Amino acid sequence: MKALVAVKRVVDYNVKVRVKSDGTGVDTANVKMSMNPFDEIAVEEAVRLKEKGVVTEIIAVSAGPAQAQETLRTAMAIGADRGILIETTEELQPLAVAKLLKALVDKEQPQIIILGKQAIDDDANQTGQMLAALADLPQATFANKVEIEGDKAKVTREVDGGLETLSVSLPAVITTDLRLNEPRYVTLPNIMKAKKKQLDTVKPEDLGVDVKPRLKTLKVSEPPKRGAGIKVPDVATLVDKLKNEAKVI
Amino acid sequence: MTALVIAEHDNASIKGATLNAVTAAKAIGGDVHVLVAGHNAGAAAQAAAQIAGVSKVLHADSDAYAHGLAENVAALVESLAGNYSHILFPATASGKNIAPRVAAKLDVAQISDITKVDSPDTFERPIYAGNAIATVQSSDGVKVITVRTTGFDAAAATGGSAAVETVQGPAASGKSTFVGAEIAKNDRPELTAAKVVVSGGRALGSAEKFQEVMTPLADKLGAAIGASRAAVDAGYAPNDLQVGQTGKIVAPQLYIAAGISGAIQHLAGMKDSKVIVAINKDPEAPIFSVADYGLEADLFTAVPELVKAL
Numbered sequence: 001m002k003a004l005v006a007v008k009r010v011v012d013y014n015v016k017v018r019v020k021s022d023g024t025g026v027d028t029a030n031v032k033m034s035m036n037p038f039d040e041i042a043v044e045e046a047v048r049l050k051e052k053g054v055v056t057e058i059i060a061v062s063a064g065p066a067q068a069q070e071t072l073r074t075a076m077a078i079g080a081d082r083g084i085l086i087e088t089t090e091e092l093q094p095l096a097v098a099k100l101l102k103a104l105v106d107k108e109q110p111q112i113i114i115l116g117k118q119a120i121d122d123d124a125n126q127t128g129q130m131l132a133a134l135a136d137l138p139q140a141t142f143a144n145k146v147e148i149e150g151d152k153a154k155v156t157r158e159v160d161g162g163l164e165t166l167s168v169s170l171p172a173v174i175t176t177d178l179r180l181n182e183p184r185y186v187t188l189p190n191i192m193k194a195k196k197k198q199l200d201t202v203k204p205e206d207l208g209v210d211v212k213p214r215l216k217t218l219k220v221s222e223p224p225k226r227g228a229g230i231k232v233p234d235v236a237t238l239v240d241k242l243k244n245e246a247k248v249i
Numbered sequence: 250m251t252a253l254v255i256a257e258h259d260n261a262s263i264k265g266a267t268l269n270a271v272t273a274a275k276a277i278g279g280d281v282h283v284l285v286a287g288h289n290a291g292a293a294a295q296a297a298a299q300i301a302g303v304s305k306v307l308h309a310d311s312d313a314y315a316h317g318l319a320e321n322v323a324a325l326v327e328s329l330a331g332n333y334s335h336i337l338f339p340a341t342a343s344g345k346n347i348a349p350r351v352a353a354k355l356d357v358a359q360i361s362d363i364t365k366v367d368s369p370d371t372f373e374r375p376i377y378a379g380n381a382i383a384t385v386q387s388s389d390g391v392k393v394i395t396v397r398t399t400g401f402d403a404a405a406a407t408g409g410s411a412a413v414e415t416v417q418g419p420a421a422s423g424k425s426t427f428v429g430a431e432i433a434k435n436d437r438p439e440l441t442a443a444k445v446v447v448s449g450g451r452a453l454g455s456a457e458k459f460q461e462v463m464t465p466l467a468d469k470l471g472a473a474i475g476a477s478r479a480a481v482d483a484g485y486a487p488n489d490l491q492v493g494q495t496g497k498i499v500a501p502q503l504y505i506a507a508g509i510s511g512a513i514q515h516l517a518g519m520k521d522s523k524v525i526v527a528i529n530k531d532p533e534a535p536i537f538s539v540a541d542y543g544l545e546a547d548l549f550t551a552v553p554e555l556v557k558a559l
Contacts, residue, residue, distance in 0.1 A: 016513060017377045026381050038495075094349070095358050120494065123376055124361045129319065129349035138424035139319055141346045144488070154428065158488050159342040160441075160497075164430040166318070172424075178478070178495055179488060214358035218371065218384045226520065229541040235554040238526065238544050246524045246541065248445075248503040249470065249559065 001111035001170070003046040003055045005080060006101055007039040007062045009071040010121045023219040026121075035071045038116025040078070041176040044183040045146060046114055047079030054148045057081050059108060063100050065089055069199060076194035077186040083199040088211060090204070094122075096211035098130035103207035105135050110171060112153065117142050117175040128175035138168035142177040250279030250369065252335035253307075255326060257343050258285060258293035263300070265442040266339035268403035270396040271300055274337050275404070276366040280304045283411070284329065286322055286418070288315035294413050301405035306413045313421035317343050320425050323350035325418030330355055330391055334369070340395035340498075341441075348395050357389035362498075364400030378494040378517035398441060399500035399521055433487055440490065443473035446501045448492055448519070451479035452508025452530070452548060459485040462549065463507070465556045475499065475519075477509045493518035507548045511536025528552065 011017055012032040020027050035043075049055040060075035062068040063086040072083035086100050105113060118125035132139035140146075140155035144163060147154045148170075156165045158177045186194075204211045232238045242249045252274035257264040267283070274281045281302055285294040286309040294308035307329065313321040326347070330336060336351060338344030340362045352359035364382070365373035371386045372394065440446065447466050453459045459480065467474045476486035478493055492499055494517035504522035509515060511527070511534055519525070520539050527540035528548050537543040544551055 011377070013514070017380050019381045026377055093358060095353060095356075098353055118495070121377055123378070123494070124359075125345050126349035126352070126359050126361060129346065130353035130359075132319075133323065133350040133353035138422070139346075139350065140425075141319070142342060157342075159430075161435070161489055162430065162432040162487070164316075164432075165428040166425055167428050168425045169423075179482070214387065214389055215360065216386045216388070218386055220376070220381050220383050223375065223379060223382050223520075226525075226539050227541075229525070229537070229539070229543060231537070231543045231545060235544065235546075235551055235558055238542055239555065239558045241542055242503070242524070242526070246503075248524045 001055055002108060003049060003058045004105060004108060004110035004113045005042050005046045005058060005060050005075065006115045006127070007043065007060055007071050007075050008036040008119045009033050009062065009064055009068045010036045010119055013037055013120055019220055019222045023221055025217070025220050033067070035074050036116050036119045038118060038176050040183040041178070041180050042114040042116050043075045043078045043080060044181045045176060048181065049112070049148065050079065055112065059084060059110065061086065061101065061104055063088065063092055063097050072199055073194050074186060076197045077190045078184060082197055085199065085201045086204060086207070087201050088204050090211050091213050092211055093213050093215060094124045094126035094130055095214060096209065097127050098134055099209045100204060100207055100211070101131045102134040103209055105131070112170060113173045115173070115175050117177055128173050132173035137171055137173050139173045140166050140168050141175045143174050143180050144177050145180065146174060250277070250334045251332065252277050252279055252281050252337055253329065253333040254281060254283045255336070255338045255344065255347070256283050256285045256293065256297050257339055257341055258287060258290060260287055260290040261292045263293055263296045263406070265403060265439065266341050266398045268300065268406060269398035269401040270337050270339040271302060271404040272401040273363065273366060273396040274335065275302050277335055277369050279334065282307060284309065284326065286314040286325055288312045298411040298413050299407045299409050301408040303409050303411045306411050307416045308413050309416045309418050311418065316427035318425050318427060319347045319350050320422040322347050323354060324422065326351045327354045328418055329416065333391060335392045335394060337394045337396055340397050344395050348393055352393035355391055355393065357391050357393055358387060359393045359395070360385060360387060361395050362397040363394055364397050378513050379520065380513070397498060399498055433489060437467060438471065438473045440473040440475055440497050441499055443501050445470045445472035445503045446475050446499050447472045447505045447507065448475035448477065448509060449480055449486065449507050450477040450509030451483060453480060453485055456485045462552050466505070466552055469556050469559045477515050506536050507552055509536055510534045511539065
C-alpha cells in the first residue's frame with residue numbers, strides 16, 4: 001500500500017524564538033529551520049512500515065516556500081521514495097493545509113496517511129483531524145503504536161490518564177505522538193541518494209484550493225515575564241519562604 | 250449568540266476541564282449550553298445541569314458515543330452546529346481530537362488552546378511553546394475553539410438548574426471501533442487540576458528512585474505527580490504524567506521541579522504556575538531562571554529533608 005506523510009518546515013526546536021518589536025510575529029529571518037519533530041516520527045513510522053513489507057511507496061508532502069524542499073530532502077534521506085512540494089508564499093493555516101493534502105489524497109489514493117500530532121510553531125494540533133474530516137476518513141490521533149492488520153489499523157493512542165486502542169478501517173489518517181518511535185539519523189550516503197529522488201512541485205491553484213487565511217493575527221506579543229526569583233541556601237529557608245512569604249503551603 | 254460547550258465526562262460526573270471551558274464560554278457573552286454525549290451518561294447530564302451559568306443541557310445517548318470516537322461525536326456536533334455561534338471544547342486529548350474534525354466539516358478555522366477571550370471574535374493563544382502570545386480574530390460564522398483550562402477559572406459545579414433536553418445524532422460511522430483502554434489508576438489529584446504539583450526529571454535515575462523520592466513529597470503536600478519528558482522517555486514515569494508543550498499544561502499554586510533542567514518545552518507546560526520551586530544540583534540549569542525559589546542541592550538529600558520539614 002501507498003503511504004503519504006506530511007512534513008512541515010519549522011523553526012528548530014532548540015531555538016529560543018524572539019517576538020518582533022512591531023508585534024507582527026516571531027522573527028524567523030536567519031533562524032535555524034528544521035523538520036517538525038513530530039513529522040520526523042511520522043516519516044520514520046512510514047519507513048518502518050515499508051521495511052516490514054506493509055507499505056510499498058512513501059510520498060512525502062510539504063506545503064510552504066521553496067525552502068521547504070530541504071525538509072522534503074530530509075524526509076527522502078530518512079526513506080521516503082519521492083516528494084511533493086506545494087509551493088506558496090502565502091501564510092498557510094491548518095484548514096488550508098488540510099485542503100491541499102485532501103487534494104493530494106484524492107490524486108495519489110494512499111491507504112495510510114501519517115502526520116505529526118502538532119507543529120511546534122503554531123502549536124495548533126489540527127491538520128490531521130481536519131484532513132480526516134475533509135476526506136471522510138477515520139482518524140487515529142496521538143499514536144503511540146501502529147499495527148496494520150489487513151484492511152484495518154490497530155492504533156494505541158496517548159490519552160489523558162493512559163492509553164486507549166482503536167481499530168480504524170483503511171484508508172485512515174494517523175497522527176504521531178512522541179513515543180511512537182525514535183527517528184533514525186540520516187546518513188551521508190542517504191542524503192546523497194535523496195538528492196536524486198523525484199521531487200515534484202505544484203501550486204495551490206493547480207490543486208484548486210483557496211488557501212486564504214481564515215484567522216487574522218492582530219498581534220503577537222511576548223508572554224508576561226516572571227519576576228526574578230531568589231536562591232535559598234537550605235531546605236529550612238525554603239520551607240519558611242513557602243509558608244510565610246509565598247503562603248502556598 | 251449562544252455557545253455550546255462539549256462536556257468531557259465519565260458517564261457519572263463532569264470532568265473538571267469542562268468547568269473551565271464553561272467560564273470561557275461565559276466570557277464570550279451569550280447563553281451557554283452544554284452537550285453531554287455518551288452511553289448511559291444520564292448522571293453526567295444531570296451534573297452538567299447543575300453547573301452555574303449553564304442555561305440548557307443537550308443529552309445525546311447512544312452506544313455510538315460510548316468511547317468518544319471522533320468520527321461519531323464530530324458528526325453529532327456538526328448536526329447541532331446550526332444553532333450556535335461558538336462551539337467550545339476543553340483542550341484535553343479528547344477535545345483536541347474532535348474539535349478540528351468539527352471545524353473542517355463546517356469549513357471554518359479552529360482556534361486552539363485559547364487563554365483569553367478579548368471579544369466574541371478575538372482570542373489570545375500561545376504559540377511557539379508559549380514563547381509568544383498571538384491575538385487572533387476569526388471571521389467565520391461559527392467559531393470552533395479549544396480552551397486551555399489553565400487560562401480560565403473553573404465555573405461553580407453547583408448552583409445552576411438548566412433543563413436537560415434529549416437530542417438524537419447520526420448513527421455510528423462504522424469506520425472506527427474502540428478496542429480497549431489502559432487507564433492508570435491514580436488516587437492523587439488530577440495533574441491538570443491539582444493545587445500543588447511535584448515533578449521529577451531525569452536526575453532521579455530510575456523508576457524505583459522516582460517512586461521512592463517523589464511519592465512521599467506528593468503525599469505530604471496532597472500533590473499530583475508530574476514528570477519531564479526525559480524522565481518519561483527513560484521509563485521512570487508513565488507518559489500521561491509528562492508536563493510540557495506536548496504533554497500536560499499545568500498552572501498550580503505551587504510547582505516543585507526536582508532534577509529537571511528546564512528545557513523550553515518543559516517550561517511551556519508549567520511557567521504559569523503561581524510559585525515555582527526548583528531543586529537542582531546544576532547552578533546553571535535554566536529552570537532557575539523561572540523559579541521563584543531555587544535550591545541548589547542534590548535532590549536525593551534535599552527532597553527527603555523537605556518531606557521531613559513539612
